[in-house]
Structures are given as C-alpha cells and as structure tokens.
Amino acid sequence: MLYRKIKIGSIVTAALFAFSCSDTNDSYQEPLPLAGVPDNFPHFVDSKTNPLSADGIALGRKLFFDKRLSGNNQVACATCHQQSLAFSDGFALTREGISGNALERNSPALINLAWADNGLFWDGGSNNLESQAFAPLAHADEMHQNLEELLEELNADASYPRMFEKAFGKAINQADIVKAIAQFERTLISGNSRYDKYVRKESGGSLDQNELKGLQLAEQFCFTCHAGPLMTDNLYHNNGIDDDFDDDTELMLKRGRARITGSSGDLGKFRTPTLRNVEKTGPYMHDGRFTTLQQVMEHYNSGILDSPTLDPLLKKNGKLGIALSEEEKTQLISFLKTLTDYEFLSSSRFSEL
Template identity: 80%
Template sequence: MFNRNIKIGIAAGLAFMSLSCADADDSYQEVLPLVAVPDNFPAFIDSKANPLSKDGIALGKKLFFDKRLSGDNQVSCATCHQQNLAFSDGFALTRNGISGNALERNSPALINLAWAGNGLFWDGGSNNLESQAFAPLAHQDEMHQNLTELIEELNGDAHYPRLFKIAFGRAVNQADIVKAIAQFERTLISADSKYDKYVRGEPGGEMDENELSGLRMAEQFCFSCHATPLLTDNLYHNNGIDNDFTDDTELMSKRGRARITHNSNDLGKFRTPTLRNVEKTGPYMHDGRFTSLQEVVEHYNSGVLASTTLDPLLQQDKKPGISLSEIEKKQLIAFLKTLTDYKFLNNRRFSEL
C-alpha cells in the first residue's frame, strides 16, 4: 500500500495545493500530500537546490498549462505533454510547436521523473529538469520564447507576481520559472496500474493467465533494461533499431548518447523509456518509427540490427534479438497493457482544471 508518511526534507507533511488558472482570487484548494510514493518504490529524494513546496508546485502547474510561455502564446508545455497520453503527445515527430516544423525527436512521456537522475532527453543532453525546461522554451521549432519578454508578460499578469513571491520570495525571474515547472513535474508519479496492485497484493491486481505468461516473458527479456519498479534503468542502450549512425541533422539523433559523450562506444544508445503506461505513449522509439506495441515486439523478434554497440542482451545465439512465438507476442502485449495507470491518466491534481 502507499506510504503516506514520506520524508522529503522540509516539505514533509505539507499539503499539495491545486491552483486553477481561472481563480480570480488566487485561492488554493487543498488536496493530497505533496507526493504519494508506494512502499515498493525507491525513496523519494528531493532536490536540494529546488525542494518541493506546495506553492512552488502550484505555480509550476499553472506555468505548465500556460500558452504565454511560447512566443506566439499558442503553445504550452501541455501541448506536447498531454495527461491522457501519460504526458506524451501521440505523434511520431510532432508539428505542434510554434514553427509547425516536425521535430527531430519523439516527445517523451513525463512519468516518475523524480527518479531520473542520469540525464534527460533521449540522449541525456540535460542533467536535470530545471535545465531541461530551457530547451523547449528557447527552441525555434518548439516554444521559441524570448525569456525577457516572458518575464514582462508574467509581470503584467494579475496573479503571477504574487505567486512567485509566495513560492520563492522573489520577483518573477527565469530561474524560478523553470524551478516551478520542475517541481510540478516531480509530482507526476505513476504507480497504480493493475501490475502495481498485483505486486502489492491489492484489490484490482488480479491478472489472467495470458497476462501472467507475459509477465514471465518480461522478466526474462525486458526487465534487464526496464528494471522494476520504475520499469526503466535510466541508462542508455542500443536496441538495434539502426546500424548506420551517420547523421548530419541538427540533433544528430541517430548517434544517440554519443552525441553528448563523443564516445563511439555510445553510438545508437538511447535512454531507456519507462514501460509504465506504454499502451498510451506511442508512437515508439526516439523517432516514433513504430506505431504500435505489435511493431515494437516484432522488432525485438525479427528486426534487431547487429552493430558493434548493440546491447549484449540482444546478441544471444546467432541471430540478434529474441525469439517469440505468435502466442508469446500476444501474451507479452497483454502484460504490457497491465502497466496502464488510469488513476494517473485522470488524476485531477495533474490536470489543468
């Protein structure tokens, strides 16, 4: 069951407050503790540089849904990170940014980021949520916002100056904009799927034979990288989707982690996405090339490409990949669907209204 006595520094025991953008009187509505972490999860370790507070989270939530963060006031963080899709956007390479141009990488889901301590973005190009937020704010194809102009806009709002003062004790500024957004994102904890209830022995966790068979296959073939309970190891792997890493695009996406480390041993390695809510977070891979779970499973069955940096776990026997029968493929997908956390997808504490 969930541990309601979470120690997170000075924030222990505080209430999470929900702020509606439409609240003319800036009133707050008390709902849940700041974060609710289940007993089977790692301990929540708060950021020393940006500890959670009820007011910081509420401000971050308001900013997350505010389209004024974009240069044309038409794009918010939530445009590409929609709650019903586990804070992904359903596109392979979205065109929903300010320019209308397709991005070079798939928009990742925002799930359990409080434990993402080994780099963000597909190649680990950002070290933490605070620095990560600056990239989409500034990028010409995403939000393309002039941060000086953004501060002017927020200062002109009837509520923001007071909210920044309450949350951080200062006037509106660039650092606290991204700190507030990061605080809200650290509360996006998903841990209440059928699989979680099965693990914790809770009602609603009853799994049928196909799902249990799929779980056994996941334990054998998937959990080495998609490690429990987060269902990611937060590391970087080459899973054989390419074997030619030549790339002269802006982000050199095919190079994967090597774009950051400049180490040829990291060519084609990408950050392991969590399998949580994977039914809702397609299209899949860093470039969204697979549209369905069936395509993903078939890749591992018959499409893995050999290269010098291919993960050793996919180099078993003479043929790269893993061998699955048609029944086993269906059973594995049946299990993957037990990772959908409907409470997370519909939780009003994460919603705009």
C-alpha cells in the same frame, strides 16, 4: 509576431544562476515530502537547490498549462505532454510547436521523473529537470519564447507575481520559472496500475492467465533494462533499430548518447523509457517509427540490426533478437496493458487549474 529572436545569453545566465549554485538551500520554505510515492518505489531524494513546496508545485502546475510560455501564446508544455496520454502527445514527430515543423525526436512521456537521475532527453543531453525546461522554451520549433518578454507577460498577470513571491520569496525571474515547472513535473508519479495492485496484493490486482504468461516473458526478456518498480534502468542502450550512425548534420542526432559523451561506444544508444503506461505512449522509439506495440514486438523478434554497440542481450549465441511466437507476442502485449495507470491519466492533481 510568430517568430521571436531568442536571447541565448539570457538563457545561459539564468541556467547558470539556477543550477550552478551551492548546495545551500536558500528557500525560506520547509521542504515538502513527495506525495503519492508507492511503498515499493525507491526512496525520493529531493533537490537541494529546488526543494518541493506546495506553493512551488502549484505555480509549476499553472505554468505547465500556460500558453503564454510560447512566443505566439499558442503552445504550452501540456500541448506536447497530455495527461490522457501519460504526458506524451501521440505523434511520432509532432508538428504542434510554434513553427509547425516536425520535431526531430518523439515527445517523451513524463512519468516518475523524480527519479530521473541520469540525464533527460533521449540522449541524456540535459542533467536535470530545471535545465531541461529551458530547451523547449527557446527552441525555434517548439515554444520559441523571448524570455525577457515572458517576464513582462507574467508580471502583467493578476496572480503570477503573488504566486512567485509565495513560492520563492522574490519577484518573477527566469530561473524560478523553470524551477517551478520542475517541481510540478516531479509530482507526476505513476504507480497504481493493475500490475502494481497485483504486486502489492491489493483489491483489483488480479491478472488472467494470458497476462501472467506475459509477465513471465517480460521478466525473462524485458526487465533487465526496463528494471525495477520504475521499469527503467535510467541507462542508455542500442536496441538494434539502426546500424548506421554517420551523421553530418549540425545536431548529430543519429549518434544517440555518443552525441553527448563523444564516445564511439555510445553510438546508437538511447535512454530506456519506462514501460509504465506504454499502452498510451506510442508511437514508440526515439523517433516514433513504430506505431503499435505489435510492431515493437516484431522488431525485437526479427528486426534487430547488428552493430558494434548493439546491446549484448539482443545478440546471444550468434543470433539476433528475441525469438517470440505469435502467441507469446500477444501474451506480452496483454501484460504491458496491465501497466496502464488510469488514475494517473485522469487525476485532478495533474490537470489544468
């Protein structure tokens, strides 16, 4: 059947089992260092309840591309998170899920999530990658899978029972499905763009004058929020794309971070996405309203809408936005394109087995 009834009780039970356990690591495997971390990146702190292992990563990689995780066996995690697009999907609001209905949020890119320590989804509605993975599995417009039926399908596979036994030392279960996916997602490290090579003074890291000028503009106007080597502060900001957050719908998605915190001070604030691979991750903003980087530049230049929670950086000296000339917009975009990590977009480490 196209539509499946999701047993919410089983999801909650699995989530509690997986993520409310003690800090004691009950895995029999030795933790595996995260491979491919650039020297200038923050130190990686592994999960105490789901430490990386070679077998766990391999299992998560297989599950990430497996369409059997959806109720109609037509949608995988990779359907909306495509490697060539930095694990985004190129749609403003995708209709690639099981129902064919447009989702209410733009599919975020999956980049350097090993350091995503302050909530996931655009409003921070999930605390970690493990709990996050349950949401699309259950969502009626995304994968809409009956998790008990999924266990039957995976157990019928020739390789999955053995892979789960190797990775977690036990039979296939709901909690370890999302643990494995989370392990694979933590390996999706992007830090080898031309800009990175420039910073590290490596071969292939030259920037032309236009790009260097764009870098100066980014340092002046962008890097406060798109901060550090991860190019995100992992915080939530109102960047002036709306000024009315009244929302009487069931999910209250217009409220942004306030939907989670209940604080009026968080109205219209959304998670800062990384600038890494930004050339490949459009359309932009939480609802994909801007198709091009040029439109994003124009928003910050002349499209800022004022509201009580607007980020102060966008309202200085009584003026809204960031004044940019046409030349400066071009220079800034030229720099942003140096953040494309072509190795990340094509590496066989992240592709389907």
